[in-house]
Amino acid sequence: MTRPDTSRPDTSLISRDPGLCARYQRDVSIVAGLPDAVLRPRDTLDVKQAIAACAGTNTAVLPVGGQTSTTGASVPVGGGLVLDMTAFELTSGDPEIDAETGHIRTGPGVTLATLRDLAARHGWDLPVDPTSAATCTIGGAVATNASGPSSFRHGAMAAWVDAVQLVDGRGRAHSLRRPQVPKVAMGPAALQDPVRWMVGSEGTLGVMTQITVRLRRRAEAVVGALVGFDTRDGLLAAVASLRRRRDLGLRALEWLDAGCCQLLVPHARGLRMPSGQGGALFLTVEGDRTLAPDQLQTLLERLPPHGGAAADAQLLLTSQQLQAFDVLRHHVPDELNQVGRRLANEAGGGKLSTDWSAPIAALPALFDWGDAAFADLGLVGLYRYGHIGDGHPHLNLMCPNAEVRDQALAQLRAQLVRVVAAGGVPVSEHGIGKLKRELVAPYLPPGARAAWLGLKAEFDPAGILAPGNLFAR
Amino acid sequence: MKILVTAKRVTDPNAKLVIDDDGSWIDDDVEYILNPFCENAVECALQLAADHDAETIAVGIGDEEVQRYIRQGALARGIDRGIHVEADEQELDSDLIAKILKALVEKESPDLVVLGKQAVDGDSNQVGQLLAEMLGWPQATFASDVKIEGDEVIVTREVDGGLEKLAVTLPAVITADLRLNDPRYASLAGIMKAKRKPLEELELDDLDLDGEEPKVRVVKLHEPTGRSAGVFVADVDELILKLTTEARVL
Numbered sequence: 001m002t003r004p005d006t007s008r009p010d011t012s013l014i015s016r017d018p019g020l021c022a023r024y025q026r027d028v029s030i031v032a033g034l035p036d037a038v039l040r041p042r043d044t045l046d047v048k049q050a051i052a053a054c055a056g057t058n059t060a061v062l063p064v065g066g067q068t069s070t071t072g073a074s075v076p077v078g079g080g081l082v083l084d085m086t087a088f089e090l091t092s093g094d095p096e097i098d099a100e101t102g103h104i105r106t107g108p109g110v111t112l113a114t115l116r117d118l119a120a121r122h123g124w125d126l127p128v129d130p131t132s133a134a135t136c137t138i139g140g141a142v143a144t145n146a147s148g149p150s151s152f153r154h155g156a157m158a159a160w161v162d163a164v165q166l167v168d169g170r171g172r173a174h175s176l177r178r179p180q181v182p183k184v185a186m187g188p189a190a191l192q193d194p195v196r197w198m199v200g201s202e203g204t205l206g207v208m209t210q211i212t213v214r215l216r217r218r219a220e221a222v223v224g225a226l227v228g229f230d231t232r233d234g235l236l237a238a239v240a241s242l243r244r245r246r247d248l249g250l251r252a253l254e255w256l257d258a259g260c261c262q263l264l265v266p267h268a269r270g271l272r273m274p275s276g277q278g279g280a281l282f283l284t285v286e287g288d289r290t291l292a293p294d295q296l297q298t299l300l301e302r303l304p305p306h307g308g309a310a311a312d313a314q315l316l317l318t319s320q321q322l323q324a325f326d327v328l329r330h331h332v333p334d335e336l337n338q339v340g341r342r343l344a345n346e347a348g349g350g351k352l353s354t355d356w357s358a359p360i361a362a363l364p365a366l367f368d369w370g371d372a373a374f375a376d377l378g379l380v381g382l383y384r385y386g387h388i389g390d391g392h393p394h395l396n397l398m399c400p401n402a403e404v405r406d407q408a409l410a411q412l413r414a415q416l417v418r419v420v421a422a423g424g425v426p427v428s429e430h431g432i433g434k435l436k437r438e439l440v441a442p443y444l445p446p447g448a449r450a451a452w453l454g455l456k457a458e459f460d461p462a463g464i465l466a467p468g469n470l471f472a473r
Numbered sequence: 474m475k476i477l478v479t480a481k482r483v484t485d486p487n488a489k490l491v492i493d494d495d496g497s498w499i500d501d502d503v504e505y506i507l508n509p510f511c512e513n514a515v516e517c518a519l520q521l522a523a524d525h526d527a528e529t530i531a532v533g534i535g536d537e538e539v540q541r542y543i544r545q546g547a548l549a550r551g552i553d554r555g556i557h558v559e560a561d562e563q564e565l566d567s568d569l570i571a572k573i574l575k576a577l578v579e580k581e582s583p584d585l586v587v588l589g590k591q592a593v594d595g596d597s598n599q600v601g602q603l604l605a606e607m608l609g610w611p612q613a614t615f616a617s618d619v620k621i622e623g624d625e626v627i628v629t630r631e632v633d634g635g636l637e638k639l640a641v642t643l644p645a646v647i648t649a650d651l652r653l654n655d656p657r658y659a660s661l662a663g664i665m666k667a668k669r670k671p672l673e674e675l676e677l678d679d680l681d682l683d684g685e686e687p688k689v690r691v692v693k694l695h696e697p698t699g700r701s702a703g704v705f706v707a708d709v710d711e712l713i714l715k716l717t718t719e720a721r722v723l
């Protein structure tokens with residue numbers, strides 16, 4: 001599309017309009033903070049000029065994408081300049097696909113869904129599918145190492161970023177590329193892939209201006225099944241057994257507990273939501289068009305006896321059915337968030353959610369511990385769902401008031417100790433932002449914070465980039 | 474009671490279609506699904522069968538691959554048996570489909586035929602109407618509600634002006650609209666059972682239709698011409714000028 005010629009923008013395009021600034025004061029968490037100014041950079045030069053100007057005056061700079069962060073990472077607490085990266089899409093950042101090699105080079109402000117669709121149209125797959133794909137940007141997804149159901153087979157965002165261009169806190173542009181060879185022996189392995197410094201950096205090391213993602217060939221077919229379970233232990237045993245059969249193309253392995261299944265009944269249309277105490281597993285299998293359904297059947301037939309009946313599993317054999325399920329599934333977080341906001345407004349309660357993950361073998365004991373620990377808190381609901389194949393369930397504790405919320409938080413912290421002792425990690429999704437700093441601090445590997453501070457000294461010595469995110473004081 | 478229901482496979486509306494080099498047909502290496510309106514028809518047949526103790530038969534017409542959609546889309550959901558009429562899909566039109574269905578009706582003597590109101594590939598919306606006319610049976614198309622009462626079917630139809638309620642006497646032809654029901658999902662047990670359900674294979678000459686020609690032929694397929702890029706105009710005057718002199722719509 002040709003556009004009217006506009007003269008070169010400069011920092012005078014930075015807006016201090018209070019109405020505009022107010023639009024950037026929140027992500028989806030409870031954190032709030034008003035920026036002093038907003039710039040919607042159109043290209044790298046805009047970013048460089050803005051950062052150079054801010055470095056001179058020690059003004060904070062926070063890049064934001066879709067502001068779908070759940071941790072306050074994209075909230076400018078303490079003010080400063082917000083760089084809204086979504087305007088890049090309209091000018092220099094239009095995504096370009098190389099359909100031969102399977103790569104997309106894109107500006108940072110394009111939504112993940114746009115890139116996934118672009119890849120699909122050319123027979124490729126960008127297998128990172130967070131629930132927020134339609135509203136989150138590739139910049140935000142890289143900066144928080146986003147993931148989704150398909151990450152069970154294909155890993156999180158980190159696995160799919162090949163190169164990144166960025167402007168650092170001194171206003172310098174860098175082009176980082178992951179080594180294009182499998183073996184590197186130049187010192188500690190963790191330091192050899194500079195792209196990984198940016199994945200999960202939450203805006204603290206630089207503002208990404210271009211991202212190159214790698215794609216994989218799209219499977220001919222993806223098919224799915226919804227299977228009900230009478231008991232949670234039966235379900236977890238099935239998860240362990242399914243994980244051993246990854247060779248059959250298992251792409252995603254998700255859980256909805258009994259309460260979540262119940263929430264979905266009014267929306268489920270032709271699908272029968274399982275009513276057993278263990279809830280339901282939703283799995284997808286990818287592969288050859290004619291073989292994938294057979295692989296799915298083989299997986300289901302070999303499920304260990306679990307008190308339910310694999311024979312009752314409902315099959316989702318077309319892309320329409322899978323899309324419909326995706327829409328259905330999203331009702332769970334939507335409804336819990338709604339209830340959470342109401343509880344927060346009424347008496348300072350609200351929804352507490354976890355992002356921890358733990359080895360599958362540790363889950364039964366962790367859940368049993370949770371049943372006991374959360375039982376007498378006076379919660380108005382406890383819902384578990386999520387990426388059970390990765391040992392990554394989201395627990396949602398619905399707290400009627402502030403007092404219950406505090407007690408629930410204390411129990412969640414106690415649970416984290418057990419999660420980590422079992423070999424898990426406190427945060428597997430959504431990042432750290434401003435909300436989870438203290439939660440994560442005790443569990444960082446030795447030297448991690450110092451290493452990050454070392455990178456800060458190189459990329460952002462004045463500490464103007466995304467202050468408050470990650471491991472800052 | 475006996476209900477005949479149609480099960481047509483159509484190209485997945487989400488799939489990117491590729492036209493053959495000579496423009497004669499689409500490249501067959503594409504995902505197919507059961508026509509969504511046929512899913513509604515199948516669900517309708519299953520619900521009526523449960524209430525009225527009917528036998529249900531699903532019919533698909535076309536290449537051998539059609540059998541997969543009869544089994545997966547109809548038999549796995551609970552339809553009792555299938556009939557596949559082998560035919561070259563490029564040599565079929567709504568008229569010939571209706572003639573084939575008429576021959577099957579004469580062979581099977583169903584009390585009710587339920588079809589989709591349309592197939593989402595060709596979008597011609599003709600088969601149900603043609604079939605009813607050929608059989609001399611009453612028809613109720615675009616059904617959003619269907620009940621059998623005695624020897625009548627009470628059908629609510631979605632029409633341009635709103636809803637219309639009709640009573641037609643059996644035997645009759647019904648075509649299903651999207652809001653008629655929410656099609657069920659096949660279960661694993663259903664899929665396993667479907668593998669063993671009878672699926673009769675017929676040729677056109679088994680139905681005395683050998684040599685029947687379609688009245689409509691696809692002469693050539695081509696992609697829609699791409700839209701040219703838009704332009705920004707400076708003001709309303711320029712817009713009006715362009716609409717008058719370039720687009721010539723004013």
Ligand SMILES: Cc1cc2nc3c(=O)[nH]c(=O)nc-3n(C[C@H](O)[C@H](O)[C@H](O)COP(=O)(O)OP(=O)(O)OC[C@H]3O[C@@H](n4cnc5c(N)ncnc54)[C@H](O)[C@@H]3O)c2cc1C
Nearest residue numbers: 065066067068069130131137139140141143146147203208
């Ligand atoms: C309904 C909902 C569902 C979600 N589901 C998932 C899920 O399934 N999986 C998951 O992983 N997450 C999920 N999230 C969390 C969130 O969507 C992801 O973290 C997402 O990737 C953030 O993208 P964004 O564009 O909104 O980034 P923002 O929220 O705008 O920013 C997030 C972080 O990225 C940084 N950032 C943004 N752009 C740039 C850039 N160009 N350069 C440098 N840093 C940048 C920001 O500074 C900030 O630190 C969900 C959120 C919501 C609201």
Ligand SMILES: Cc1cc2nc3c(=O)[nH]c(=O)nc-3n(C[C@H](O)[C@H](O)[C@H](O)COP(=O)(O)OP(=O)(O)OC[C@H]3O[C@@H](n4cnc5c(N)ncnc54)[C@H](O)[C@@H]3O)c2cc1C
Nearest residue numbers: 479480481533534588589590591592595596597598599600
């Ligand atoms: C000008 C115009 C305006 C339109 N406006 C609208 C609108 O506003 N809203 C809207 O929803 N649609 C609209 N349409 C779409 C229109 O309704 C469809 O074109 C039509 O309804 C569907 O035709 P069809 O090809 O599916 O019908 P047919 O081919 O006649 O198919 C009908 C049924 O016959 C059976 N059948 C066909 N072939 C086979 C086979 N091989 N094996 C077994 N069974 C078979 C199936 O059950 C199928 O569902 C419009 C179309 C036109 C041309």
